[in-house]
Amino acid sequence: MTVDERAEELASDLGVDKEEVKEDLENLVEYSVPIDEAVQSLRRKYGDGGDGSGGTRSKDSIDEITTADGNVTVTARVLNVGKRSIRYQGSDQVIFEGVLADASGTIDYTAWQDFGLSPGDTITAGNAGVREWDGSPELNLGESTSVAFEEETLEVPYEIGGDAELVDIETGDRGVDVEVRVSEVERRTIDGRDGETEILSGVLADETAKLPFTDWDPHPEIEEGASVRIENTYVREYRGVPSINVSEFSTVEALADDVPVSESGTRLPIREAVEAGGVYDVEAVGHIISIRDGSGLIQRCPECGRVIQKGQCRTHGDVDGEDDLRVKAILDDGTGTVTAVLDDEITEQVYGGDLEDAREQAREAMDQTVVADTIRERVVGREYRVRGHLSVDEYGANLDASSFAEVEDDPADRAADLLSEVDA
Ligand SMILES: [Zn+2]
Numbered sequence: 001m002t003v004d005e006r007a008e009e010l011a012s013d014l015g016v017d018k019e020e021v022k023e024d025l026e027n028l029v030e031y032s033v034p035i036d037e038a039v040q041s042l043r044r045k046y047g048d049g050g051d052g053s054g055g056t057r058s059k060d061s062i063d064e065i066t067t068a069d070g071n072v073t074v075t076a077r078v079l080n081v082g083k084r085s086i087r088y089q090g091s092d093q094v095i096f097e098g099v100l101a102d103a104s105g106t107i108d109y110t111a112w113q114d115f116g117l118s119p120g121d122t123i124t125a126g127n128a129g130v131r132e133w134d135g136s137p138e139l140n141l142g143e144s145t146s147v148a149f150e151e152e153t154l155e156v157p158y159e160i161g162g163d164a165e166l167v168d169i170e171t172g173d174r175g176v177d178v179e180v181r182v183s184e185v186e187r188r189t190i191d192g193r194d195g196e197t198e199i200l201s202g203v204l205a206d207e208t209a210k211l212p213f214t215d216w217d218p219h220p221e222i223e224e225g226a227s228v229r230i231e232n233t234y235v236r237e238y239r240g241v242p243s244i245n246v247s248e249f250s251t252v253e254a255l256a257d258d259v260p261v262s263e264s265g266t267r268l269p270i271r272e273a274v275e276a277g278g279v280y281d282v283e284a285v286g287h288i289i290s291i292r293d294g295s296g297l298i299q300r301c302p303e304c305g306r307v308i309q310k311g312q313c314r315t316h317g318d319v320d321g322e323d324d325l326r327v328k329a330i331l332d333d334g335t336g337t338v339t340a341v342l343d344d345e346i347t348e349q350v351y352g353g354d355l356e357d358a359r360e361q362a363r364e365a366m367d368q369t370v371v372a373d374t375i376r377e378r379v380v381g382r383e384y385r386v387r388g389h390l391s392v393d394e395y396g397a398n399l400d401a402s403s404f405a406e407v408e409d410d411p412a413d414r415a416a417d418l419l420s421e422v423d424a
Contacts, residue, residue, distance in 0.1 A: 003029060010039060028124070033146040037073055037126035041148065061104035065139075067132040072139075074128065076100035076107075077154045078121040080162035082175025082232055083249040087193065094249075097234075098175040100125075100139065101156040108133070108174075111141040120160045122150040134172075162231070167208035167266055171242045171277055173235040178244065180204040181259045182226045187218065203280075204244060206259055209266040210281040212238055215246035227259040228252050240391020240398075241278040265387040271336035273390045274397045283387045284399065285407060286333030288340075288379045295327045296351075296372030297358045325355055327375055331386055331399065338397040340386045346404050351375050383407040 007022035014021070021042060028038035040058045058073045059065055065072055080098040087093075096111040100123075109128075111117065125147055129140035141147065162177040169176060185202035192199075200215035200222055213233075221228050232250045235242045246252070265283035273279045294307055299321025301313035307326075313319050327342040327350060348354050351374060353361075362368040388401040 003035070006035060006039060010042060014043065027151075028148045031146070031148040033124070033126050033148045037124075037146055038148070040073055041075065041124045041126070062100065062102050062107050063104035065107060065130060065137050067130065067135075067137045069130040069137065071127050071129055073124065073126045074100075074102075074139075075122065075124045075150065075154060076102045077156045077158075077160070078117050078119055078123060079106065079156075079158055079160055080119050080175035081117045082162070082234055084174075084232075084234055084245075084247050085249070098162070099158075101158045102154055103156060106158060107137060107139055108172075109139040109141060113141075113143065115141060115147040117147070119162070120153075122152065122154040124148045124150060165208045166204065166206045166211050167268075169209075169211060169235055169242050169244070171235055171237040173242075176233045176235060176244070177229070177231040178204065178206070178233065179229045179255065179259055180206050180227070181261045182222055182224055182228065183210065183261065185222060185224050200246075205261040207262050209262070209279070211242060211244055212280060213244040213246060214238075215250075217246070217248040217250075219246065219250070219252040221252040221254045222246070227255040227257065229255055237278070239389075240393060241280040241389055242276075269335040270331070270333045270338050270397075274336055274338065274392055278389075278391045280389050281387070281402075282390045282399070283385065284331060284333055284338065284390075285383065285385045286331045287381065287383050288329045289332045289337070290330045290380060291372055291376040292328040292330065292339065295329070296325070296347075296370075296375055297355075297362055297368045298324055298326060300324050323355060323359065325351065325358060325371075327372075327379075329379060331384065336397075338390060338399045340384075340388075340399045340401050340404065342401050342404055346401055347375070350379060350404070352378070 003025055007025050008018055011018035011021045024042055025038055028041060029035060057069060062074060062076060079101050082097050083094060085092050085094050096114060096117060098109060099106050100109050125141055125145055128145050129142060130137050131140055162175045164176050164178060183203045183205040185200055187198060187200055189196055189198055198218055200218045202213060203210050204213050215222055230246055230250055230252050234245050236245055265281045266279060267283045268279060270284050273282050298307050300306060301308050301316055301319050302322050303316045306313060308321050311318060311321055325344045325347040327347050329340045330337050331340045342350060358371045361370055385405050385407055386399055386401050387403045388399050390397060390399045
């Protein structure tokens with residue numbers, strides 16, 4: 001059947017003008033959309049659901065795509081386009097990735113070839129592969145996928161482009177653009193996959209948060225204190241928190257005006273920070289509800305530094321443990337809990353003594369758990385402001401504390417003060 005005949009058939013099926021359908025059809029075919037796909041696409045456009053024949057399922061909306069689908073055809077708006085190089089089956093391959101959206105929702109995509117996508121484009125992706133990632137469907141645009149650019153713009157309730165504030169960035173984000181101040185940076189030589197290579201690593205900051213970063217292809221604009229716009233980054237997990245990756249495909253532009261930076265940590269409810277999968281430099285305020293085992297006077301393996309039980313390291317076996325102080329305290333802010341991990345210095349402050357005092361107390365009691373008991377009595381039930389890096393792993397959420405300060409102003413006192421003012 002010729003394009004003309006298909007157009008005639010389609011026009012009569014859908015009850016629309018043949019010339020209009022034919023023009024659309026020719027357009028799609030010109031963009032190398034297979035004719036069956038093109039017909040499906042037009043059926044959808046003119047308000048017929050399509051019958052799903054042709055080996056791939058046409059989807060009316062993104063929220064209908066499930067991980068059970070094999071291949072789908074969908075019309076969507078391109079929100080952003082990231083470009084990077086990955087090593088795939090032993091060779092370097094450039095991929096394009098980001099988010100597609102329609103009125104019903106969004107879906108991540110990876111394009112294995114350059115379809116010429118730009119943020120804001122409305123496309124019909126024909127025969128796109130569906131794969132599962134982290135329990136959600138994602139689209140693979142590959143060799144057998146056709147991409148047609150639609151003239152009519154699909155309106156979507158999402159922002160076009162990759163601009164993001166640091167507080168909203170999560171592990172797995174791609175095609176992200178940021179405007180930030182470089183608050184720390186160091187140049188390092190690492191053993192990369194192609195031998196020794198120089199990279200930059202450090203910390204980026206904006207008004208909402210701070211995040212660690214790595215620049216795999218050092219950009220001269222990234223220097224301490226500089227305010228820069230970085231386009232086309234991707235986000236990977238590093239030590240339990242999201243880390244911004246700058247690559248050879250990223251562009252870095254120095255900004256004339258300083259980007260404002262927050263001096264405090266990102267203040268977040270614990271539940272939100274945990275759900276984000278980790279937050280760099282976060283501040284949580286809550287009550288200590290208990291002290292976990294492995295707090296107080298502990299012993300570490302001299303080889304690996306891990307906490308040991310009864311002189312046994314899980315990796316190094318029988319070892320001469322070295323004494324240390326630390327606290328694992330459960331902090332609850334009403335939205336969730338996190339284990340605040342206090343290092344030796346903060347533990348000394350909380351305990352009110354140093355390692356020698358702790359040893360002394362343990363010797364006298366002939367039991368080292370008395371040190372943890374003393375700490376427990378001091379902190380449980382009190383309110384603390386804890387700042388540090390929050391990471392989440394299979395065992396739960398940890399907040400590696402850089403500061404741990406009691407909130408002097410107890411809400412009960414505050415209420416009492418307020419009442420006495422009212423009374424007066
Ligand atoms: Zn060890």
